[in-house]
Amino acid sequence: MDYEKIRELSLDELADMISEEDKAFLHSAIREDLQARNIWESIQRDRSRLLADASESHDQHPVEEVLTDLHKRSGRRYVLNISSIAAACLLAITAGWYLFRPAERPPLAVVSDSVPNTIRLVTAEGKTIDLSNDSAGIRVGNAILNNTQRTLSFDASHQSGSGINTLTVPDGKDYHLLLADGTRIQLNAATTISFPFTFPGKTREVTISGEAYIQVAAKADQPFIVHLPGNTVNVLGTAFNINTYDSGLVKIALVEGSVKVATGKKDIVLKPGYELTSARDGITKETFDADKVLGWRTGVYTFENASLQELAPVIMRWFGVTIALDNPRVRSRRFFGIIDRNQPLQAFLHNLERADGIKSSYDQQGVLHFE
Structure with a gap:
């Protein structure tokens, strides 16, 4: 190269x-x-x-x-x-944002979420562990957990059982998980994954809600299976992105390898460079823009001709704020550009005002309003 x-x-x-x-x-x-x-x-x-x-x-x-x-x-x-x-x-x-052209949109009252602002693991035994700060040598049954540099890994040499643990990443955070088989998973904000410490059976199975990038360790004799809302992804060895943020909508973008998606009606084999979208009204498959789909991994969200109403959930997830869009003029605006989560939210708000005169302020309850 x-x-x-x-x-x-x-x-x-x-x-x-x-x-x-x-x-x-x-x-x-x-x-x-x-x-x-x-x-x-x-x-x-x-x-x-x-x-x-x-x-x-x-x-x-x-x-x-x-x-x-x-x-x-x-x-x-x-x-x-x-x-x-x-x-x-x-x-x-x-x-950070830029006016494209106005378009009418239905009103949005408040975008809100009450997920606590801590990364937490609930073990199969019901023990809750706060992973927001680095910690090493956490003993859970026969397993030894290490939580360093926003990554959870564990000692798989101990027979720790196949009980299901649940890891939750709240708004404003992201996190990495290294499974016992060597599979690496990057979790976006507002994402939950359920997994065992070991995979003793014929398959390796996890359940995910939210958004994640998965690099599966190849084990031909033990397929990797991801359960999503209404869909199941069967994998042998690959890298792909899943997104289930929108209710009733599942997106699976394949970067490399091969996956078979079971949608409930039929199985669809996905090739690298293609994204499958499964919705209530049907299934589509088309090529995807890696910058747009995978940019979140480096803290960049790319958007084109998007309304502030469409961007509000992203801002909420990435910065952990509650947003009220109660101004029709603001709701009708459309923008293109990027949101960089590596910069403070206040910088976006300041630049939004400079670019288009849209002001913002917080009320006594901490809700962010756009004027």
Whole structure:
């Protein structure tokens, strides 16, 4: 793998100077090669940080300066040719949100959730363990748990049984889980997973509600099965993303390998690069944009032509706030850009006001209102 080429193409993409062929190559590389993805993610983080710094300093021309800075770091020298569309997209990144065009939407009263703000594990024996802070050597029956760097792992050498444990990640948090078989799972905010400490049977089975990215350890003689609301995913060895946030809607995006999705009516085999959406009114299968579907893994949510009503649940999950959209003018706005959870919410609110004059404030109950 030519990692210098990966770096150059990542910068070209940022400046909207990349061909469709090179873009396809780049995103194939970052899906398949860990070091390539690390390079791409590093450039994305640099971009977010530099744009945030420019915004805080009220820089009137942050886009060109940030791109120039990133290209200087790469050692490349050429004139940036930023189209108006690319500049607008990058401005959206600077502002966090950006006005696209108004559209009528039904009213939304309050988006709310009462999940406690702690990452917690409820063991099969009924013991509740707070995982919000690092801790090592936690004994649960015959198992030894380690909770470090937002990751839970455990000593599988102990015969700890196959009772079901439940791990809950609340709003405003994310977390990682390393299962006994070597399977790695990244859990987004407002997500719950049920799993055993060991897999002594013929299958490895977990149940997930919310959003998670799963890298399954290959064991051909012991299939990996994920139970979702109304669906079951059968896996041999693969990496995929699942999303069940919306009631009655399940999305499964396959990055590599092969999965078979049992929807209740028929089994569907999914190929890499495709996302299956299962809804009450049917099933669809189409290619997906990795930036949009997998961006949450690095704290970036990409949206296009989305209303504030559609974005409110994301803000709630990522920042752990309750939102009231009681202004029709605000509800009708549509935006495109990104939300970066690595930046404080107040920075988004400040930039939203600067970009479109939409003000926000908290009431005495701590509910966030947009004006």
